[in-house]
Amino acid sequence: MGGHFVQGHVDGVAVVASRTPGDGWENVSFKVPGSLMEFIVEKGSITLDGVSLTVAELDDANSSITVALIPETLKVTTLGAAQVGARVNVEVDVLGKYVARAIAARMDGKNGN
Template identity: 45%
Template sequence: MFTGIVTAVGRVVAVTPIGGGRDMRLRIETPAGWLDGVALGASICCSGCCLTAVSFDAAGFEVEASAETLSRTTLGTWGVGTRINLERSLRMGDELGGHIVSGHVDGVGEVVSVEPENGSHRWTFRLPAALAPYVAEKGSVAVDGVSLTVNAVTRDSFGVNLILHTTEVTALGTKRPGDPVNLEIDMLARYVARMMAFRTEMAA
């Protein structure tokens, strides 16, 4: 589990096709000391995707992504030089500064626009129709692993306001209109929707 509070920005330094070219292995460079205390097999949130560290050293770590992961996330578009948001898994007693994030991407969205708004910028993201019912004004959503508060919603998009600090300490600052992003809906919204659907089924 994660909180959606990014603690470092990594960089892809190698991409190696595996599994007959259907899967891939990535090496991700990290800031000095960021991996201190990490164990082999640790879960690391990489721009919203929970991935397993299959190898690591002082300079970075390696992960493997299956064809399923590549087809349902933005990982298939990553190449050498791609900057990604990093967060290590939550430990009991850690501060929960964002919201509960599982690292299981629900769908791929798209940056629609970035517009100045007072001291921040209003970002608008398009999202898949299947996810729209789960995104609510003043609710939470994870965009590339970053916990954000939704400020506006339409039938096929939502808006958030990002302060300069957020774009400086995460890889969101590198995104431009048209770029894809990984989306994870709020876990609470998922369960509330399932409960309502179940009640409807039982009443039918």
């Protein structure tokens, strides 16, 4: 399986915190709701405004993530025009939510029976 499952469910809203042009890409950082950070991992998948992306950097202390956008993504998605301060929809990886729920159930002494 490549990539991740995108269901189209909005889990929260992130805010564009910074944009840093690179050589052939652009690093874009987002302030993410703290309640969603447990479901995000570096080099894992996240969906921002319906675009499946890889998390390049994760900053738990500041509740933020950075993704690297290639020219095609900048050109054909809304993320190319999203300025600092813009709000974008966030969908975290559903597998992360399932894992967190299973662990929480185990910690609470529930085994799913």
